Amino acid sequence: MKPDIAIIGCGKVGTSLAYFLTKAGYRISGLFSKTRTSAENTARLIDGPDPAPSSSEAAQTAEVILLTTPDDVIAAAGALIAESNGYREGAAVLHCSGALPSTILAPAKATGAVIGSMHPLQSFAAARTDINPFQSINMAVEGDDQAVARATRLATDLGAQVHTIKTAGKTLYHASAVAASNYLVTVLDLALKLLEAAGIKPADGFKILKPLIDGTLNNIEKIGIPEALTGPITRGDVDTVAAHIEHIAAQVPELKALYSRLGVDTTGIAQAKGGIDNDQAADFLSLLHK
Ligand SMILES: NC(=O)c1ccc[n+]([C@@H]2O[C@H](COP(=O)([O-])OP(=O)(O)OC[C@H]3O[C@@H](n4cnc5c(N)ncnc54)[C@H](OP(=O)(O)O)[C@@H]3O)[C@@H](O)[C@H]2O)c1
Structure with missing residues (x-):
């Protein structure tokens, strides 16, 4: 059974993931972005849920939470949800940054979630809905075993090739x-x-x-x-x-x-x-x- 997904950060990558995960048979159960308009646009595109009033309420709906904010706010956005007890026990929290390790999501782990990262080696100049930008690209995943397993399944269902890397090797x-x-x-x-x-x-x-x-x-x-x-x-x-x-x-x-x-x-x-x-x-x- 495919897990429900929450997307926090409805920009280029978040929206592309929402669109192609929906096409791959996943349900996007929670959407949140800094501005309501971005989340509404993504919701309209996928015929998805109304934007949640807070990131923590969006996260509560899902077994997998994708933090697709800009790199410099991932840690704070992830921690804010943890402070509000927004992660379900055992939920997988993943970010999509290439440069940052999953360990920046430590506050989520402290509340019982598993943490990881899933980096699409692709350039997104805009949110994509034309051709699948994940098809046949490489996706580097790292983090807790269960988070890696979740990320691997998502990436594979998106059509990507998965490479597991060590957390300590993420920056290199x-x-x-x-x-x-x-x-x-x-x-x-x-x-x-x-x-x-x-x-x-x-x-x-x-x-x-x-x-x-x-x-x-x-x-x-x-x-x-x-x-x-x-x-x-x-x-x-x-x-x-x-x-x-x-x-x-x-x-x-x-x-x-x-x-x-x-x-x-x-x-x-x-x-x-x-x-x-x-x-x-x-x-x-x-x-x-x-
Ligand atoms: N672009 C690429 O080529 C690419 C490739 C691989 C990986 N990535 C990674 O993907 C992630 C997202 O990058 P992107 O290019 O999609 O960025 P982006 O287009 O700027 O989108 C980021 C989104 O995050 C939202 N946001 C900002 N602060 C937030 C907060 N505190 N809480 C909730 N939402 C917030 C913004 O919301 P509003 O729209 O509402 O203002 C924006 O829609 C980054 O980690 C990046 O490194 C990007």
């Missing part, structure tokens, strides 16, 4: 997502600015790089790192990299620090691959640290 897990997504943007911004400095029209830059990016991702998927590394550093072409740095310093000096910093770590990967020996690595490092 989120740092990894930032590196893979946000820092990829930063690296590609560097590449596009270098192309523009080379005289390529900005509108053409991404089109030109895209097959190279796809090929690299393909190689990483097939043969992993360090084997997927190609290019002048792993070939030992010190003169080529020296020329890059010379031209960047002369024409786009603001890009030199990032280009060189990435080269330092690339040198380590080239060594791990066996592409260059220690002496060659030292040559690259003295060039890149200049």
Whole structure:
């Protein structure tokens, strides 16, 4: 039997969860948001209950409580419900933050609930009702065993792939997502600015790089790192990299620090691959640290 769900925080993620959990056969029994209008909009979308007068009354209706407020108010919103004895004995209280561990929900646990987190590795620019944004994405879950079991069932019913992670690893897990997504943007911004400095029209830059990016991702998927590394550093072409740095310093000096910093770590990967020996690595490092 599927548990009843309360959603506290009817924003982008809360509303998307309400919509697709309803589609997956769950009953949303309680809704609460900072403003009544947000909760009413979500209720209308799912033909759900009238917004509860308080978060604790919404939580009382359910066996699973999803705290989908902004990160910086999850702990306080969870504690407020605990203070009002809003959690049923054994209820599972879950938040959806990638950066925060489930332990921020300790006040809920102290009143007899089980606590966990369930992070959809997906970007929600708006509440989604068109296509299921949870389908086939990865969902990281952690927390008390019973909370993890509840989260796993919800995530699976939403169509997501579930990964259980350690509570202590939550922050590094989120740092990894930032590196893979946000820092990829930063690296590609560097590449596009270098192309523009080379005289390529900005509108053409991404089109030109895209097959190279796809090929690299393909190689990483097939043969992993360090084997997927190609290019002048792993070939030992010190003169080529020296020329890059010379031209960047002369024409786009603001890009030199990032280009060189990435080269330092690339040198380590080239060594791990066996592409260059220690002496060659030292040559690259003295060039890149200049
Ligand atoms: N957006 C993403 O791409 C994404 C991806 C993965 C995970 N997440 C996580 O999902 C969670 C929600 O993020 P979001 O993007 O959906 O945020 P959001 O769109 O800003 O929605 C948060 C909702 O919480 C409500 N709220 C604020 N303070 C509250 C309180 N004290 N009590 C009850 N409700 C309150 C707001 O209400 P009103 O509308 O009534 O003002 C708002 O609707 C966060 O933990 C975030 O890290 C987000």
